[in-house]
Amino acid sequence: MCWKTGSNQPTGLTKTSYIPQTATYAKAGLTYKNVTEIMGKLGGDYHAGASWTMPATTFFTEVLGMTDSNGRPIVVQDASVGSGYRLMGHPVDLVDAKADTIIFGLMSRYTMNLASDIEIAKDGSVGFRSGSQVYRGMCFADGGVTDKSAFVVATKATA
Numbered sequence: 001m002c003w004k005t006g007s008n009q010p011t012g013l014t015k016t017s018y019i020p021q022t023a024t025y026a027k028a029g030l031t032y033k034n035v036t037e038i039m040g041k042l043g044g045d046y047h048a049g050a051s052w053t054m055p056a057t058t059f060f061t062e063v064l065g066m067t068d069s070n071g072r073p074i075v076v077q078d079a080s081v082g083s084g085y086r087l088m089g090h091p092v093d094l095v096d097a098k099a100d101t102i103i104f105g106l107m108s109r110y111t112m113n114l115a116s117d118i119e120i121a122k123d124g125s126v127g128f129r130s131g132s133q134v135y136r137g138m139c140f141a142d143g144g145v146t147d148k149s150a151f152v153v154a155t156k157a158t159a
Contacts, residue, residue, distance in 0.1 A: 109150035115142065122136075
């Protein structure tokens with residue numbers, strides 16, 4: 001949902017005109033200072049429960065292995081979170097997006113609204129000869145941010 005446009009799809013978090021807290025990091029790559037600046041832009045009320053969302057390529061090439069000013073790793077492994085990693089104490093959610101965009105915030109402040117019940121249907125005609133059934137689930141939904149202050153969107157500089 002983070003990278004959606006809002007036109008015939010949910011409004012994504014990367015619409016920087018929609019989220020007032022933004023940051024930019026150098027084209028050369030993310031630094032420890034960039035990470036702390038991103039965290040600093042999020043209001044204190046939102047840090048408890050906040051998480052990082054970023055493309056897997058950004059995480060594995062630019063973040064994993066990063067250290068603080070004392071040489072300590074800022075990423076630790078944690079099997080209790082989905083990706084298995086925490087960045088500066090916050091869970092990391094890895095996505096397949098190709099954009100060089102990182103989101104830090106309270107994901108519970110992004111909600112989905114189902115405009116209709118989920119419909120589940122089956123069709124036996126497709127697999128008639130083999131005796132198999134095909135199932136489909138469908139619903140109409142929309143999504144958006146309920147609290148714009150709960151997110152920081154950071155993008156990589158182009159020059």
